[in-house]
Structures are given as C-alpha cells and as structure tokens.
Amino acid sequence: MxxxxxxxxxxxxxxxxxxxxxxxxxxxxxxxxxxxxxxxxxxxxxxxxxxxxxxxxxxxxxxxxxxxxxxxxxxxxxxxxxxxxxxxxxxxxxxxxxxxxxxxxxxxxxxxxxxxxxxxxxxxxxDSPVFHGFAEAPLKAGPGWYRGDLHVHTQHSDGGCPSQTGRRVPCPTFRTLDAAVARGLDFVAVTDHNTPSHFQDLAELQGAYDALVVIPGREITTFQGHANVLGMTAPLDFQLGGPRAPDVAAILNQVDKAGGLFSINHPGLPSGEACMGCGWTAKTDDARVPAIEVVNGVGATGPLSGIPFWEKRLSAGHRVTAVGGSDNHDASLAGLRGVGTPATVVRADNLSQDAILAAIRAGHVFVDTQGTRDRLLDVTARAGGVTAGMGDVLALEKGALVRLHIKVKGAAGGQIVVRSDEPKFVPPPIPIDSADLTTDVAFGVDGKRHWVRVDVLGPDGALWLLGNPIYLR
CATH class of the missing domain: 2.60.120.380 (Jelly Rolls)
Structure with a gap:
C-alpha cells in the first residue's frame, strides 16, 4: 500500500x-x-x-x-x-x-x-462550536409554514411512559419522535434537563425520521428559572450562580458563541417545592433574549400564562419572539396533553434546523395553542409602499396610515382580536364566519415606538392562535 x-x-x-x-x-x-x-x-x-x-x-x-x-x-x-x-x-x-x-x-x-x-x-x-443540524440537507425545499414542538422530555431526564407490560419506565427517545410524526409535526426539539446525553440518540434517529427535523436542545434548569437552549451540541455550563456560570450573561455567552437559541421557559409559573425554580427570577439583560415560551402545555391564559411577562418586555422596547412548547414528559399521551400541544408554527425558508431557528429569531412565528394540523394566522402591515410581517419592523412617520392585512384559516366560529401597547390601534373583535377569512384593519400612527399583533380566540374566548408583533418604529 x-x-x-x-x-x-x-x-x-x-x-x-x-x-x-x-x-x-x-x-x-x-x-x-x-x-x-x-x-x-x-x-x-x-x-x-x-x-x-x-x-x-x-x-x-x-x-x-x-x-x-x-x-x-x-x-x-x-x-x-x-x-x-x-x-x-x-x-x-x-x-x-x-x-x-x-x-x-x-x-x-x-x-x-x-x-x-x-x-x-x-x-x-x-474548530467551530456552531452546529447546523443532524440532517445534511433540508428535508423539504422552499418556504412554507412549518409546525413543531420546542419542548419535550425523554428518558435522558424525567420523561416516562408505559413499557410493553404497562409498567412506567424511562421513555425511549424514539417514542417522542413517533408521537411528533403522529401529530403531523415538521420538527421537534428534544430538551432534556441540562444533559447532552440524548444527542447521540438524535444523531442515530434523524436518518430514520427523514421528514421530521430533529433539533438538539437542553432545558437549562436553574434555581432561578428554566430556559431552553436550542440547536447547539457543544458542552454548556448551566450551574447558574456557581463559578462555572456566575450569571445569565455567562450562559448566554456560551450559547451565542455556539450559534444556539436561548428561550426563557414558562416564566409565569411559581417557584417553590411544587416546581423548583420554574418561574423566571434571574437577573437578565432582556435585550439578549431572542425568545420566550409564552404558552407551556395547555397554560395559554390565566395566572400562570407567560403572555404578560412577554408583553411587558415588548412594551419596554425589546424585540422578542413568543413560542410555545408542550413540555411533554410522556410520549404515550395524546391530544391536549401530548407532544405538539401547543405547536410553534414558523414561516421558514425551508425545512432545516438553520431555517427554523432563523425564523424564530426573526419572529416569523405564531403559536397554535391546540396543536391543530391546519390552522393558519398570517399578518402583514403595509404603509407607504412597504410591507412587514410578524416579527418585522415597519418604519413610519407621524400620521402615516397603517393597514393590517390578516389571513386566518381553520378558525370558523372564532374571532380576531388585535392587541397593541396603544389602545387607539385596537378595533372591536372581528367575527370569523368562514373557514378561510381575509380582512384588513387600518389605523393612523403617532410617530412613536409601538407594537401591534393579532390573536384568534374561540367562541368561548379561549386563545386559539397567538400572533407575534409587528414593530412600528
């Protein structure tokens, strides 16, 4: 030789x-x-x-x-x-x-x-810590709305499910991926607590799940709050308050270096013996947080919702994307307790890890709180010949007329609700009387910084679809 x-x-x-x-x-x-x-x-x-x-x-x-x-x-x-x-x-x-x-x-x-x-x-x-995904190429070409779950657990932390004989056992990773496929999802982020041990499972399974983007994640579980880190496989020191990670900035520095995405989880939950460190109390530079899980499981509204926490940061001038995650710990559960409830729906350039995370960073996202297969919320704002979508910035002069173009599918019987930090931008609720509704809303602006977004509510007032804001600057 x-x-x-x-x-x-x-x-x-x-x-x-x-x-x-x-x-x-x-x-x-x-x-x-x-x-x-x-x-x-x-x-x-x-x-x-x-x-x-x-x-x-x-x-x-x-x-x-x-x-x-x-x-x-x-x-x-x-x-x-x-x-x-x-x-x-x-x-x-x-x-x-x-x-x-x-x-x-x-x-x-x-x-x-x-x-x-x-x-x-x-x-x-x-020698780069940046990771671009287990799939070597996009699983689907071209832009579209892609549905996924950004928060699930397996046997690598505290996920459990029935065994062959019905005993509760640590739940194998493939069960969660099977549940995601059964729910019609396009992507799923597996976010076991603090550990990277499930990444080997994901590397082995991605090839067999060639229509489902499998995203590596970790739920960083600290005494001062939980947060998902998505899309990175490099080692990560998570021990907030200790010498390895003295503050949130130290964790964010690691995430940013590796090209990951940091999302605060369930910030509206209380912290205590029932849920240790679940609410977010850590001192944080909000300008560095790209996403917040505002809907955790079925907790879309009520005192434990993350929406008020998120909207407070919007009104402070931050651009931050609202996402949802099931926080599923048992892949055998279905319906409202299963993988995919809620679904985070992203408008991405293709079906790949890089494109999905880029869409989340850009705010091109709505949350389907019931995890349906087909509900759609698409919102654009137009003024002076310029159009912006959810997550985008629309630069305006005082007195400019903004026209919101709202498209909703699969929500007949519900109603469209416009939300904003400026009450003058908010019209009365708009009934949805068909399976496919398109409508416009117009308002003048005062030249100040604002945000405006759209939700869809069910007949009983329950939140069905949560839209991300368009930023008026």
Whole structure:
C-alpha cells in the first residue's frame, strides 16, 4: 500500500486533509493504519472515504483510532462519518477529541491478486462550536409554514411512559419522535434537563425520521428559572450562580458563541417545592433574549400564562419572539396533553434546523395553542409602499396610515382580536364566519415606538392562535 498526505486547505473554520493511496493484491486480508494529526481545539472530525475497484469486488473497510483508543469501526457500511464530544455517527464513539496523531484504519477483506484500488479520504477538522443540524440537507425545499414542538422530555431526564407490560419506565427517545410524526409535526426539539446525553440518540434517529427535523436542545434548569437552549451540541455550563456560570450573561455567552437559541421557559409559573425554580427570577439583560415560551402545555391564559411577562418586555422596547412548547414528559399521551400541544408554527425558508431557528429569531412565528394540523394566522402591515410581517419592523412617520392585512384559516366560529401597547390601534373583535377569512384593519400612527399583533380566540374566548408583533418604529 502506498499512501500520501496532501497539504491542508482552510475553508471557513474547518481544516481539510486529503489522504490518498493505492492498495494492491499484496494488501489482501491485511490492515493498515494511515496517520493524520488533529490539532488542539478541534470540535468535530469528519471522514469522507471513497475507493476504486469495486467492479472487481475490491473491498476496503474503515475504522478510526485517536491517540488513546479505538473510536469505532464501520467496516464497509459507511462512506462518511463524524465524531464530536457529545455525539457521533453510529459505529463511532462520541467524546473528547484529543490533539495528536490519529489513525484511519483500513481493512482489506478482499483484493484480487492482480487488482488495484485507489482510495481517497477527505478529513475535515472543524474548530467551530456552531452546529447546523443532524440532517445534511433540508428535508423539504422552499418556504412554507412549518409546525413543531420546542419542548419535550425523554428518558435522558424525567420523561416516562408505559413499557410493553404497562409498567412506567424511562421513555425511549424514539417514542417522542413517533408521537411528533403522529401529530403531523415538521420538527421537534428534544430538551432534556441540562444533559447532552440524548444527542447521540438524535444523531442515530434523524436518518430514520427523514421528514421530521430533529433539533438538539437542553432545558437549562436553574434555581432561578428554566430556559431552553436550542440547536447547539457543544458542552454548556448551566450551574447558574456557581463559578462555572456566575450569571445569565455567562450562559448566554456560551450559547451565542455556539450559534444556539436561548428561550426563557414558562416564566409565569411559581417557584417553590411544587416546581423548583420554574418561574423566571434571574437577573437578565432582556435585550439578549431572542425568545420566550409564552404558552407551556395547555397554560395559554390565566395566572400562570407567560403572555404578560412577554408583553411587558415588548412594551419596554425589546424585540422578542413568543413560542410555545408542550413540555411533554410522556410520549404515550395524546391530544391536549401530548407532544405538539401547543405547536410553534414558523414561516421558514425551508425545512432545516438553520431555517427554523432563523425564523424564530426573526419572529416569523405564531403559536397554535391546540396543536391543530391546519390552522393558519398570517399578518402583514403595509404603509407607504412597504410591507412587514410578524416579527418585522415597519418604519413610519407621524400620521402615516397603517393597514393590517390578516389571513386566518381553520378558525370558523372564532374571532380576531388585535392587541397593541396603544389602545387607539385596537378595533372591536372581528367575527370569523368562514373557514378561510381575509380582512384588513387600518389605523393612523403617532410617530412613536409601538407594537401591534393579532390573536384568534374561540367562541368561548379561549386563545386559539397567538400572533407575534409587528414593530412600528
């Protein structure tokens, strides 16, 4: 066997090594280890492998060693694999990525006496903590409204469900994904308390759930409140008030560095022995918080709702997106207690982790409190030839006329309610007398900073759909 190492090239935060070589008949039923170096600070090692000679039934199997141990063996079943500290492609072990000499193991179970097989191994060494999702490409192309649940628990924290014989046992992760599929969701964030241990499950399961974006999450559970961190797999120190995370800013710094999304959970809940640290009391720079879970489970309204907490921050001038999450702890439950109630519905460029989180940051979101499959709320504001949607900013001069264009589907018998920090912008409720209603509301502005948004209520006044604001500046 002849091997060569091409000089590395850099692309963004990644270093790429190319290992090439030739196997001959003399390598039949032998193993070879091809060395390469991993620098300190590497966060992911990805191997892409190919070889010639398959038409002559040549076979080259793969494995990998780090400086201390065997990290895995995939044989001939994978041509690409990734290892990180918290997850790895099945066949390989997650864990620290020590600097030093690693070895790509090549096993040759078959190579004919006169055959020749040329191989190429492209090794990408990434030093960025940013994670773009377990799926390598969007699961659906093109913009659309995508429905999901941003808050569920499994056996990796306190999620439980019935076993085969009916005993309550820690609930396997796949049960939650099955429940999300049964509910018609497009994405689900698995947010076990503080731990990254479920990321390996998600890495293994994403390929089998190829119409459901599986987002890694953690519910950071502190003595001063709970918050979801979505879309990052890098290690995270969560011990708020201790030396590892002395304040919320220290946690936010880690999240921002890794490209994650931070969302305060159920801020309206009380804190005490019944729910330790559930309400949000931590000192926080609200300008750094991109999202708040205003609907937790069926608690859309009433004294435990997160809506007043959120609207107080809107009126203080902050742009923050309202989301919802079921906080489901038992994947066997259905209906209003199941995965997908409520659903967070996002207008995203495609069905991928990056696009979903970008839509949440932008505020292109409404919350379907009952987790239906088809209810829709789409709101735009237009003035002076400029149009803005939910989450967007509309720049206005004093006296400008704003026209809200409201589209509602699947809510016949309900009513549209406009909400704002300025009562003059709020018309009387508008009855919804058809399954597909479009209506306009117009008002003049005073040139000051305001927000305006739209909700849909049921006949009994229950909140069905909660819209995010359009910001008037």
């Amino acid at each position: 002849v091997a060569s190492l091409l000089l590395p090239t850099c692309a963004f935060a990644a270093e790429t090594l190319t290992l090439t070589g030739v196997m001959t008949g003399a390598d039949h039923q032998t193993y070879r280890e091809v060395p390469f170096r991993v620098p300190a600070g590497t966060t992911a090692v990805t191997v892409q492998f190919s070889y010639t000679g398959k038409d002559e039934r040549s076979v080259i199997d793969l494995g990998l060693r780090d400086p201390q141990r065997l990290r895995g063996w995939s044989g001939g079943n994978k041509s690409r694999f990734t290892l990180t500290e918290t997850w790895a492609t099945p066949s390989y072990l997650p864990g620290p990525l020590p600097a030093g000499e690693w070895k790509l193991i090549l096993g040759v179970p078959n190579l004919r006496k006169d055959a020749r097989a040329e191989y190429t191994a492209t090794i990408t060494l990434d």
